[in-house]
Amino acid sequence: MTSGKPTVFVETWGCQMNELDGRRFVGLMKGGGYEEATSPETADLVLLNTCSVRDKAEQKVYDRLGQLAVMKKKRDGMILGVCGCVAQQEGEALLSRLPYVDFVLGTGRIEALPSVVRRVVEEDDRPVEVGFDLDEVAYTPSAIARTIPHKASITVIEGCNKYCTFCVVPTTRGRERSRRLADVVEESRRLIQEGVVEIELLGQTVNAFQDPETGEDFADLIRAVGTLEGLKRLRFVTSHPKNFGDGLIEAMGPKPSVCPFLHLPVQSGSDRILNRMKRQYTRSEYLDLVRRIRAGVPGVVIGTDIIVGFPGETDGDFEETLSLVSEVEFASAFCFVYSPRPHTAATRWENDVPRPVASERLTRLLDLQQEIQKRAHRSLEGERLEVLVDGDDKKGKKSSGRSPCNRVVNLDVPRRFRPGTFVMAEITRGLPNSLLGVPVAG
């Protein structure tokens, strides 16, 4: 039986910020009387919340839009909107290219969704809303339709000013705009009262956060949120090495709620390539930072992102990446072959690393990283880790959760634990990408 209310379905691709934006779309439309549909087939309003970080992801968006267009032809009155990074990047061009799309909404105009939908329904308009308000992050925390009761993400800074030569984020997300520290603390407090025990602070360069009024920085924010009564775990992502000062290391140190895990993209181990990427640090500066973080935050583990086959990358440059990975022993690494993105400096350079060479480098890098992870996970056998249960594992057979250092732990017992439960587990087996454990008395 239906309630007769119009329905919305949001399909989100890409990063955690996109995921959170997807929940903002649902929350905003619920505020306007919509209900959430469980599939696009039954929704009156379908939003494709897109990702353009790599060429492959963008191509998939166009393929998916083609499928949704077929669905729309069969269903009178279905509204199809494109949101997220591809919407921001392409704007008007998307509407001209795809006649079946009803509106385009960029990442800086999320809060305009209800008025954009109204223009489509009532005025038969095809709106394009892109661009950014430079001083403010328009953000209504109460309009996020959250789905997981024990965990929540909070965007604290949008955009990026770094303009790495391979990255489309400054185009798709605009320049840095931070929220007010007091607003983030207030939102955190409210979420904790509602039962959230783990908060993750989000930003493309989260540690570039700076309160627009008081000037308080990310270390101040970690101190303020990390000491809130009732919060068990605080995480944040993604950190830029350039913004990682000693103040932040100090702020992470003494608080039990701050999880000992950092995602700190290095991208390459070669100074020549780091310079071409405009990453604003050298190999030795990165290694020195890792040393200082490890000294200041006991037990911390570090994950990273790496690009192989960047224009100009020689065999020697790639060997330097392998040697850096061996030296740091990352806990996890997202590794990709370079993909040219529109509006970035590197697209103007000759893409001179042949695809087979880049693919072979990627395979070597992934093999090395797997070896490192296997070793690290095996060394945890016999250790005890606190697991916050998220739900079932991928096969639906065991309860699964994460340790404070962000490792996936599957609980090797028939009993199921409610999501949000803390379980002390003894690790019985270290696999390359996860751990097996059995519950023990805490």
Ligand code: SF4
């Ligand atoms: S710092 Fe990160 S988000 Fe900003 S331009 Fe560089 S890669 Fe992109």
